[in-house]
Amino acid sequence: MKSGIPVDCYGLSTLIMDNIKRRPLRALVAVLSIAVALGGAMTMVGTSESIEGTLQKGYASRKVDLMVMQAGKSNPMTSRISEKLVHELERIEGIRSVQALLVDSLLLESDHSVFVYGWPSGYPETTYQKEKASVELEHGQLLIGHTASSLNHLIPGDRVELNFGKYEIVGFFEARNVFESGVLYMRLDDLQQLTSSHEKVTFIFVELEPGLKEPAKLQIIGDIEALTQALKVVTTEEFLNQNQLTAAVRGLGRVILLTNALLSILIISTIMVLTVSERRKELAILRAIGWSAFRVSLLVILETSVLSAIAAVLGGVVGWLGLEIALTHLQTMGIYARSILTVEHLLWLSASAVAIATLGAALPVYYTLNITVSEALRE
């Protein structure tokens, strides 16, 4: 019987399921709308966190605790500091190792720009495998990341022009972080000569002695910055927070998260108000047979929660698919990142569903509480 009037054996859960089944299209629209909204937000937030996470892992594998660069540069890639600082940094107590890097954006084949990293010879980054032996990069030679290779249709053996200089690609390198797969490696002295940056580097990566306490770290930062006024020292976390790409994706993710959450609340609220208004008589009968206002409100809240929970699960799947698509698309732009989904993400998704259900149920509950038995039965 589908009169909507509960039989005695009906409990809350039976009533909720019965009501959802009675309005399948409406329930489907509500679930899909919220799922898409949650999934979209999850894609954006997940993309930003995956990029940051992959970058962080890359720096961790390179053992970077601090990054030294030129002060006053909004774009860190334009930083230029003296390569000689490497020797001065090595003398500071608490510093285990230092690594210099020159980064520049160069014109490839007079057509488009590509990032090139210049590593000092002798670094592991300037070696590659040739006939099962480790070989050092020579002058005029390049190594290419896999993303850069597929984007630019270049493979080892190809000869390329970079800022009018002629180079030969001799091998691939394994990228350690998100951006590196889309770049080219060359010897530091080659890049310095090509770009007229004699004895200049962009960053100096610093690895600290293990187990250093926070005051000791701050002391080291102070010591480095005291070397010359033009220096700025940041931790890898600070550097990642300043990164324009991750900051832009993170910012956009937050805006989408907020607007999508508001949209979801509006959708669920509207649908539940509609449902409640159609069931005025049924709810009045429930009150008449002795259900308390709290129990009737609970019915509405739980129904909203069930729809939100289904939407959260579906949104999770949509978000995960969206994340994979977004990361694949980013890869075509030379930005390599692994998808990182943690328990934290699932908790965040569940919390969002609970928040949407609670806020979305507020208006329908208010509407329910205003139903008087006499009025509803008279209709």
Place this chain on the structure above:
Amino acid sequence: MIRNRLRTFLVCVLLWSLNMIFLPQLYAGTREDGKTIKRLNKLLNRSGKDYRVRIRITSKGNEGDHSAVYLSVTRDADPRGDWLLFHLAGDNTVTQEFCLKCQPDGGVTSCDKGSLVPMHMLGSNLSGSILPWEEVLVGSCGSWLVKTDPIASSSDDERKPNYVVQITNAAFDPGWVTTKIIMDSSSKDPLYFDRIDSQGKSIRRIKVIEIGGVGSWRGIQRAIIEMDEGRVLMEIVDFQKGAGLFKPSREFQR
């Protein structure tokens, strides 16, 4: 008779409808042209703003000689003519610095003596590069007026230049007067700038590689200048808005 009138009426309505359909397109075409001219004017005219820009100039001569120098230009905007501080540095050049003033009516004077920039400077190249100074000076002090190219406008051939740029300050007139711009028909961005002398001969071609932003700056970020002597790549590597004031010297010279 009535049927004929009805037919005439329907034909009139049809023609009028067709006219109404094409009218917005014609209007959109004109508006698009106006927008492009406005954008091009903004892209080319840099006067009146304080900034510091760092340009990397990479040259490759026909002999295969390769060099790179950095030219920092600090612009101190002034209604009576912008002040420019040039700083040339790099491994392939001798570090040098000098100050010039762009006169509003045309011409470039030295900041301290108020005299015209020696004309031999206009004819010479940047130290450590094959780029002629006139290209830098015209780029810095020239006021440009973008117009539609009457030849290209009457032709359907998209490969022909769509716009003509004319320099409005007279001091630059004698050498080369006109620049023709070949536009990308889809993006409506410039692809090439052809410098044409008074005899109609192309002096050099500037190929636009990248239009983008460096910090708060937006404009031509990378361009290759193709000349008889070789190729020059100009890249904006750094830009600081509002960092163009070098007042002490300016106040002193006033």
